[in-house]
Amino acid sequence: MNKIWVYIDQFKGTALPTSWEAVGAAKTLAGELGGGVTALVFGKGVEPLAAEAFHYGADEVLLADDPTLDDYRPEPFTALLAKLAGESAPEVVLFPTTSRGRELAAMAAIDLNTGVLPDVTALEVKDGALLATRPIYAGKLLSKVTCLTRPQLVTLRGRAFAKLPLDTSRSGTITRVSPVMAEADIPSKVEAYAAGEAGVSLSDASVIVSGGRGVSNNPSLTPPPGLDEKKAEIWKAQQGFKLIEDLAQVLHAAVGASRAAVDAGYLPYSHQVGQTGKVVSPDLYIACGISGAIQHQAGMRTSKVIVAINRDPEAPIFKLARYGVVGDLYAVIPALTEAFRKRLGK
Amino acid sequence: MKIAVCVKQVPDSAAKLTAVDGKANWGDSPLVINPWDEYAVEAALQQAETHNGSVIAVSIGSENSKEALKHALAMGCSDAILISDETLTQMDSQVTSRVLAAAIKKMGDVDMAILGRQAIDTDTGLAAAQTARLLGWPALTLVAVITSIDPGARTILVQRSAEEGRQTVGARLPAVLSIVKDFGEPRYPSFMGIRKASRAVIPVWSLTDLGLSGLKPNISWPEIFNPPQRQITTEMITGGSPQEIAESLADKIMAEKIL
Numbered sequence: 001m002n003k004i005w006v007y008i009d010q011f012k013g014t015a016l017p018t019s020w021e022a023v024g025a026a027k028t029l030a031g032e033l034g035g036g037v038t039a040l041v042f043g044k045g046v047e048p049l050a051a052e053a054f055h056y057g058a059d060e061v062l063l064a065d066d067p068t069l070d071d072y073r074p075e076p077f078t079a080l081l082a083k084l085a086g087e088s089a090p091e092v093v094l095f096p097t098t099s100r101g102r103e104l105a106a107m108a109a110i111d112l113n114t115g116v117l118p119d120v121t122a123l124e125v126k127d128g129a130l131l132a133t134r135p136i137y138a139g140k141l142l143s144k145v146t147c148l149t150r151p152q153l154v155t156l157r158g159r160a161f162a163k164l165p166l167d168t169s170r171s172g173t174i175t176r177v178s179p180v181m182a183e184a185d186i187p188s189k190v191e192a193y194a195a196g197e198a199g200v201s202l203s204d205a206s207v208i209v210s211g212g213r214g215v216s217n218n219p220s221l222t223p224p225p226g227l228d229e230k231k232a233e234i235w236k237a238q239q240g241f242k243l244i245e246d247l248a249q250v251l252h253a254a255v256g257a258s259r260a261a262v263d264a265g266y267l268p269y270s271h272q273v274g275q276t277g278k279v280v281s282p283d284l285y286i287a288c289g290i291s292g293a294i295q296h297q298a299g300m301r302t303s304k305v306i307v308a309i310n311r312d313p314e315a316p317i318f319k320l321a322r323y324g325v326v327g328d329l330y331a332v333i334p335a336l337t338e339a340f341r342k343r344l345g346k
Numbered sequence: 347m348k349i350a351v352c353v354k355q356v357p358d359s360a361a362k363l364t365a366v367d368g369k370a371n372w373g374d375s376p377l378v379i380n381p382w383d384e385y386a387v388e389a390a391l392q393q394a395e396t397h398n399g400s401v402i403a404v405s406i407g408s409e410n411s412k413e414a415l416k417h418a419l420a421m422g423c424s425d426a427i428l429i430s431d432e433t434l435t436q437m438d439s440q441v442t443s444r445v446l447a448a449a450i451k452k453m454g455d456v457d458m459a460i461l462g463r464q465a466i467d468t469d470t471g472l473a474a475a476q477t478a479r480l481l482g483w484p485a486l487t488l489v490a491v492i493t494s495i496d497p498g499a500r501t502i503l504v505q506r507s508a509e510e511g512r513q514t515v516g517a518r519l520p521a522v523l524s525i526v527k528d529f530g531e532p533r534y535p536s537f538m539g540i541r542k543a544s545r546a547v548i549p550v551w552s553l554t555d556l557g558l559s560g561l562k563p564n565i566s567w568p569e570i571f572n573p574p575q576r577q578i579t580t581e582m583i584t585g586g587s588p589q590e591i592a593e594s595l596a597d598k599i600m601a602e603k604i605l
Binding site: 011012016071073074075078098099100102103105106107109110111113114115116117118119131134135136137138139140141142143144145146147148149187188189190191192193194195196197201203206207251268269270272275276277283284293294295301302304305306307318319320321322323324325326327328331332335336338339340343344 | 359360361362382440443466467468470471472475478480483484485487488505507508509511512514515516517518526563565566567568569570571573576579580581583584587588591595596599602604
């Protein structure tokens, strides 16, 4: 009996990386709870994802391939998931903590009258039930949580669980399932997509280079004439973020920013790391010109290795840093980009 | 157009949190309106201004949650309601959403309910989607732009923020929205608004008023604890030119074997 289910979050036929991490976590749970791992693949033209799910460790795939599931919409996806779970009574359903995964878990929990453990960073099995660890207050505290009802719905934070090595010799059973809502009954319609900026997403990045207010602080730069004070500051910041982007490119890193930097208009909000932005946990976090307010620290303090580059030797960020440089980021970052380019052969 | 906006009172984002006897303790840090909810209030007020509507702020909590409601009133909401009940001690997102959905129904003829994307204390981010599901209304979460509303046709067009960029979605009203920061800076309470809010009498609804009983959480949280202390020895890279500092720093990072 397959007891552990995993929802595979995909966009236009490509799975988000946390989906495979969730399959890895499911495999570990199946080892402890018994049973196998069933992956749920919903969409249109998504059959190749079923094979990929087997390669990452799934034993069975429930595949719904239908035009009404082409664009993710919460209502038809929830209705289908809740119907399948209602019939098969899985013990656990894991979701990646993505915009879609979190929403789907939330809504399916209402249909199934059960609970959701959202954005979990660690899982253990105790007395046959899940005991999950999740950060609260942006990670300033941790909480152990359990679900009193079944199925136990859990969304897993990106990079908190390891995916299994890809094994292309693995395969499994595909069971085809049909959607439960007709197009006419679906209360919303996706009209268009506008692609976001290209580049590595903050939540999935193993390396992040972030900039703060200090990025605009280069007295030797002269903005083009005709800009008011505010625009001149943003222009200066953009010159600084170009250097940060160069370093990020060499390190295959995502670009982050402090709240001060996004509020000042240096970068869009989607780059914000911190309590009211994204909480990240990369292997390497390089903070450039970020003083390190408590709200920013909450968003990055669990990074494995933190490097701080700042003019101000008293900046609180240095207390979190493994390596610190007191200096001018306009001089240090380009030199660091060059140093890594040599070492990484790019 | 009648809009409900749901707000929560939380410890300030600058608060230092510690676990004391298994509970979250924020010392003498102030309690404030959840920062994400200010964006929800802003979105509600903008739509009410455009469509000649009203905005009712609602919060669940003890008497001190009236402060969050007063902030919403000072920003410009027309009314506020506090839901307070002695039996509401253990609340998970599902209980919260059942209470909000019942309150929205009781308000009557609500065209749109708007929430922040998540509360900065529990960080669950589930309430908007769950409230929508309970009401049977479309869920439009993580909205960055409300493009248009057609009150006659009872339709709404929004841009949602997803991992891949912006998704333009049309839906039928009534609907439940959650708002993200890209929406734009929320307004500050005006002087007149603050005066009006300070004099406002905020009605309190109990669960009996909402026709609810027997609510119980599906989640239990047996333990709240401090994150493990990290022992960090900071090594400052000093001396020489920026190039020499960069070379030395790059060597040390390479030696960490994380790249």
